[in-house]
Amino acid sequence: MSFADQADRTLEILALTPGWHRLRDLRPDCDDETVAAIVLEAANFAEGVLAPLNPVGDRLGARVVEGRVKTPQGFADAFRQYAEAGWLGMDVPEKFGGQAVPLTLHAACAPLFERGCVALMMAAGSTRAAAHLLAEVADQDTANEWVPKLATGEWAATICISEPEAGSDVGRLRTRAEQRDGEWVVTGQKIWISFGDHDMTSRIGHCLLARTNDQPGTRGISLFLVPNEIDGRSNGVSVDRIEEKMGLHGSPTCAMRFDGARGILLGKEGRGLPHLFTMIELMRLLTGCQGLGLASAAADVAEDYARERRQGGRPDQPPVPISSHPDVARQLHELRSTTEILRAAILELATTMDIARLEPQSGLDDFTGWMLPLIKNFGAETGFNVAGAAIQVLGGVGYTRDWPLEQYLRDARIMTIYEGTTGMQALDFLTRRLWRDEGRGLAIFLQKARDEIDAYATEHPGASEAALAALDEFERLSAGMISMRDDDPDGALYRADAYMRAAWSVVSVWMALRLSETNAVAGLAAQFAFHSARCA
Structure with missing residues (x-):
């Protein structure tokens, strides 16, 4: 799958996202043609400008020269082009020089940019998040001075x-x-x-x-x-x-x-830490996009290699593509399904965040708060795990620098650590999103997922039944974790990671059914349902 193919897949999944239909009603300027043009242009920019710098940055690195940091060759020019093209300020308010597009559109484009050169995008991510922070909490003079400069990449x-x-x-x-x-x-x-x-x-x-x-x-x-x-x-x-x-x-x-x-x-x-969460939350969503970008690239490498590499088959016949071997086909299916489920979940969260801002009376903030730790952590894990799985498909050559997978693996490893470690996300998910919020986000998730899964009952009855059973089991698990708050709080904290992983399993069930146009993805839903019940 090329950058353009990834853009097409993103648009296809966005069209399947129920929240996107509501968001288009609220933002009539985001018609299908306009959105498609923006996402496809993002793919072109990522492939043409950013991707050539990825191996360069990895090989050269940054260094300190006379007390100042010198970035790898080409980084400064690419950052300037990125900003001048409007990507840096695409969702910054118009009054500060941004384009004020929905967060969803940024979330659709960001994995393409991260796939291109995730190291360079670290600078873009913090600059964009800071622009939103200053627009929200800085005094008027500071915001007017700094936000436009950040949105245009001058600062x-x-x-x-x-x-x-x-x-x-x-x-x-x-x-x-x-x-x-x-x-x-x-x-x-x-x-x-x-x-x-x-x-x-x-x-x-x-x-x-x-x-x-x-x-x-x-x-x-x-x-x-x-x-x-x-x-x-x-x-x-x-x-x-x-x-x-x-x-x-x-x-x-x-x-x-x-x-x-x-x-x-x-x-x-x-009030420093509460204020800073405006920036932190955007960067946690972006971490999920980083993982998705690297997973998308790694899945492509594995699929392309498996189609071209010929080994095995009947000894009296020419060797066959390794993609035809059942175990390799299984590996390819798993890494691709994992990647696309993450893509669907990121778009689900982003559309809901947009609707929550446009319709504050909807109460969807509780759901977005519930989903964010999952997207941050499992987006990061997906980037690392899919890169590792792709290396397995390639075998020994995947372990060499002749292929980009080992760089993807190294680049992705930090993502479950920065912006809040896995343990911190699990504790937040349990103590804030379940206990402090009294399960409001959980309740919205269960309702949204059940309503959508019910719609698939006719076409995929077995998968829908298994998915609903998994949701029921997770709801029972959640009730047990709530009771442990008073009865055995340390025991609950010990189980926080497992509880968060059970939540991601049932979110994955939900997203797999959304992607059920193909029998392969529909079949995966039952597999995730079993895993979810076992975690519970």
Whole structure:
């Protein structure tokens, strides 16, 4: 499947997504012809401009030269082209120079860009998310100055959370911000900052969490925008080093130092982490798109190779394509089905997020909150697992650098770690989305899935029955996890990962039936239903 084929498949699955039909009613400017033109152009851009840089970035990497980060050859020009073509600001509000297209359209295009060059897109992802953050929480002057510059790629942005002694435990961060002569001044160290410094834009804004008082935990943490330079002069922001990583070599992961750097308070003091979730949620959805982009590419490589590689068959006849061997056919079916189920789930979430924003009375925010940990984590896992499965199809050659699969595998491995590890997603899914929200998102999921699965009962009675049985079993499992909140909370936390995986199994059942135009995918639904019941 080429980039254009991936675009066609995306449009086909989007047309099957019930929420998309509602969204088109709410956004009549998003007619089929316009949307198809945009997605196909994204495929062309990804293939023509981004994809040639993927092996270059992996081979050359980024490096520090005289205290500044130098990106791989071609990255700066490609970032400029990406921004000038309107991709960077496509869903940014029009008043800030964006095109204000629905999030769904971005989610349809993003996997194409991530497939092209996931390392370079790390800079685009944080810059776009920061534009949305500043549009929402910054004061008017700051938003008017920064958001248009971010949307056009003239400036870039990062997200700065982690520190040497405070990773996932944000409440322990030590970077401090204090007021001096009416200005906020930030001092401390941040690590794991993607594109913390680079040569692709003239200015970089760091969306940074810092402690502004001594209240315990996250209550004393505020959010700041810290530019790397002000009026052409350094703002006390420097790079200590670039991390040596397994993958994403083209993306400089920086350890940053802030030494009396002037910052702009974003939102309310002490509300830094809640404010930052505007950015985090967009980046978690994008992580699912990253995994989907790499899975799409890996599945293509495996299928193309299996059609061309000839081995086995009758000894008195020419060798046959390995795709004709039943076990290879099974592997290809599994990696392709896994990829397309993820594609359908991402589009389901994105359309629902759009509808929830346009119709706040719908109550769909609970469902989007329930789905987001699943898309983030299992999108990331799918990217890694499909790359690994594709290597298995190719055999020994898949393990060599003659083929791109080993790079896909290395690049994908970090995705279940950044933007919240698997364990953090599981705990969020259990304690916030089930316990704190009192199962409201779960209830919407069960209703949406049952309504759609019922519609397939005539054409696929066996798969529909198995899918409904899996939903019933998962609902019983959820009730048990709710009761453990009071009876055995530690036991529930121990089972949080398994519970989240059971949820993804039943979401996969739902999506598989949506893709049931082919008997192969319909058959997969019963397989997932069995897996879901076993997890329960």
